Amino acid sequence: MNENHDNAPRPTDDQTLGAALGQAIGRRWESLNRVPPIAGVLERSAAAARARRIRRTLMGVAAAAALLVGGLIAGNTLGDDGDGTVRVATELTVDATTADLQPADPPAADPQPLEQPAAETARGAKDPSGESTDPFPGVPEPEPLPTGPTSTWIDADLDAERSPTDTSIQQATQPAAAPGPIGATPSSDSFVAIAAGSDHFCALRADSTIVCWGDNSYGQLDVPSGSFTAIAAGWDHSCALRADSTIVCWGNNENLRGDHVGQADAPAGSFTAIAAGMDHSCAIRADSTVVCWGDNGWGQTEAPAGAVTAISAGWKHSCAIRTDGAIWCWGYGYSTRGDVAFSRIDVPSGSFSAIATGFEHSCALRADGTIVCWREYSFSQTDPPAGTYTAISAGSRHSCALRADGAIVCWGDNGFGQTDAPTGTYTAIAAGAFYSCALRADTTIACWGRGDHVLVDVPAGTFTAVTAGPNHSCGLRADGTIACWGDNYFGDTDAPTGIFTAVTAGSRHSCGLRADGTIACWGDNTGHVGNFAGQAEALEGAFTAVTAGGTHSCGLRADGTIACWGDNYFGQTDAPEGSFAAIAASSEHSCGLRADGTIACWGDNYFGQTDAPEGSFAAVAAAASHSCALRADGTIACWGDNSRGQTDAPAGAYTAIAAGGFYSCALRTDSTIACWGDNSRGQTDAPAGAYTAIAAGHVHSCALRADNTITCWNWTANLPEGVHWLS
Known part of the structure; x- marks a missing residue:
């Protein structure tokens, strides 16, 4: 059935405000990692896949609820198309785990395809992407999806750092069976x-052949x-077209719908x-x-004929682009599921x-x-x-585009x-959630934007301590100053001047002991002192350690208190x-080593991470859902979540001992490092050598060498040859 809303009334300012409020409510619901608590908890457990399905279902419900609430508040926003379907017209004009260690002893988210209406209406779905400018600042939101074409005959568009992703591929304009080199002699x-x-x-x-790197939690790097x-x-799966024109997919395949075909079931x-x-x-x-x-x-998935x-x-x-150059779109915002049509989107006319x-x-x-884009948002x-x-x-x-001159x-x-696109000549472009990559004329790859790889870009110099947060790290220099590197979105790496004796990296903030x-x-001060704004603050008084x-x-x-x-x-x-x-201190619980050698933990205990064992200990480390401690006899005891072997x-x-996201590391008496647990990003692939301290972040690790330099490693430390990250 074809419908057109050319004469659909434009929403009033009140309607716009109502719709925006509805959207904000949806985004707020989605952004709260603890709503409902069970979904957030499961996400951190072995039942992560099931938790993600629960969260995505809730996200869908919240999206619909946001639209309906926004419409009801607006009064006349809801309208009848005359055929029994209800249309929600919205015109949005507003955007409405860590562990650180000091040296040696101390521990360190069945419609028929419709032709596009001419009337422009905006979507009111909630935003499952990264950091947001919604009316609830300081509340983290899931990250958005990757997306975008990558060359004149193949283009991929997706998102990065835990957000939805999409990929678009252009049909070959020349025989796809012979891609050939681009501007250089073929090599590995x-x-x-x-x-x-x-x-x-x-x-x-x-x-x-294909090479993949990055997160391998769902086997997305297991290239056939x-x-x-x-x-x-x-998002977390990949597909490829074989030389014989068949398709093979790998990675996450959890989203089964209707006929039980998953996204990786080619x-x-x-x-x-x-x-x-x-x-x-x-x-x-x-x-x-x-x-x-x-x-x-x-x-x-209901593609038109x-x-x-x-x-x-x-x-x-x-x-999709039809043979006559026109555009077809279907799915959210373009077609109807059930009895409700959510803000049908107008696509541009012309030849593409x-x-x-x-x-x-x-x-x-x-x-x-020339380029045309639609569905304006923030x-x-x-x-x-x-x-x-x-x-x-x-x-x-x-968004990114490749100019005719290769820029x-x-x-x-x-x-x-x-x-911040680099200069040079390129032949393909791919945009992720918070990063972009391009194929150079010499067939090497350049990437820029957010990337955990920056965690391995350790500054030069000599250090006496190292600490690792989820997306940034810090080191205490021999002269008592602090150097931090990695993600600085919240000012996490903007260390103050002065002389310090210790440093600790949290999720999105850092602290140092002067x-x-x-x-x-x-760094981020959300929740640290209850004012939900500004830089992180600390208590007054004299201290001997901070975490x-x-x-x-x-x-x-x-x-000692x-x-x-x-x-x-x-x-x-x-x-x-x-x-x-x-x-x-970890994300939601804390532990302390008493003066008598026993351990006390407090806070979230869903996985038993605060149920410290009895005995005499010399050091303690806390991660998101598990804890570890070094016994007085030099052996290690871990407790809590063991879904990925992190307590084994x-x-x-x-x-010395350090606890990371879903893994743990320790320093042997011979000064070598042992790591165990989740290795989806190479975080347990400890390098050889002699070390004096160890620190584990969420998906990366750092260690202090015997020569007082720092070495860090994780999945981005092993980028394929020919791939360069630009800082």
Whole structure:
């Protein structure tokens, strides 16, 4: 059934405000990691896959609720199309675990396809992307999806850092079976195509093999062997087109809908192009028709009949370019599920050659080389620059395009530097959630924006201590000053000047112990002192040790008592009385080593992480859902969540202990390092050598060498040869 809303009334200012409020409510619901608590807890356990399904279901419910609430508040926002369906017209004009260790002893988220209406209406769905500018500042939100084309014949668009992702691939304009080198002699480190996923990235080599790097939690790096002609990276799965024109997919396959086909269950047949979205995938058959599979919660896999030349898979929608150059889109915002049509989206008219779908916006390359984008949201990612282009890619809240002269232009959200495109000549572009990558003319790859890889860019110099947070690290220099590196979105690495004796890195803030015994903190202050704004603050007084957790911190006073401040949702700041010798804070619980050698823990105990064993100990470390301690005899005891083997401490004698996200590390008596637990990002691949201290973050680790230099490692420390991250 075809419908048109050319004459649909534009919403009034009151309606706009109501819709925006509805959207804000949806985003607020989605952003609260503890609502409902069980979903957040499960997400950290072995039942992570089930928890994600629960969270996504709640996100869908919240999206619908947000639209309906916004409509009801607006009064006349809800309207009847005359055929029994209800239309919600919204015009939005507003945007409405850690462990650280000091040296040696101390511890360290069944409609029929419709032709696009001419009336422009905006979406009212909630935003599952990264940091937001909603009316509830300081509340972290899930990160958005990756998206965008990557070359003249293949283009991938996806999102990064735990957000939805999409991938769009253009159908080959030349025989796809022979991709060939681009501007250089083929070699093992020459690439011809790239695809950006959420937390992983894939590239097609000149020899037709594929290499992927990044997060491997769902096997998204487990590339099958064989010869390929195209590659697509989704949220946490990937797909590729083999030389024989068949499709193979790998990675997360949890989203089964209707006929129980997951996003990684590729259909049989012969194909010419492939695209991977958040939880669904699409491909163009040899007869130029489209087939999609995976999550169909918004009709995103119900492709219309007809011949197409290009395909793109986004968050909850898909788009294709017809043989006449026109655009087709279906899924969220484009078609009807049940009896409610959510803000149908108007697509531009004209002739197009490429299409890229992002999280909340889409872009297309016109036949004349100009770009048009629609579905305006925040950060102006739908305001493309003038000029002539050959390729486009849409990220979560930013977009990038390749100029006819080989230069790159990016626009939109630049919170992580994802639009700071480097100079040079390029042949392909891929935009992720908070980062972008491009294929150089010499067939090497350059990436910029947010990336955990920056954690391995350790500053030069000599240090006496090292500490690791989830996305940043700090070191105490031999001269008593502090150097921090990594993610600085909240000012986490903006260490103050002065002389310090200790440093600790929390989730999004850091603290240091000054030579005079006072504490200085910097970075995100959400929840740390209850004012939900500004830089992190610390308690007054004299202390001998400090530890930074998720959204709380603790200090050991000169008299041996513990003082904690910040978020106390789980009682993580309710330190027990008594005399202590060491402290450790994690995301939602804390532990202390008493003067008598026993351990006391408090805060969140869902996984038993505060149920400390009896005995005499010399050091303690706390992670998100487990804790570890070094016994007086040098052996290790761990307790709490063991879903990834993080509490299965190896036998032997040790001198230091560190607990990371879902893994643990320890320093042996021979000064070598042992790590165990989750190794999806290489965080337990400890380097050889002699060390004096060890620190574990969420997915990376750092250690202090015997020569007082620092070494860090994780999944980004092993980027393939020919791949360069630009800082």
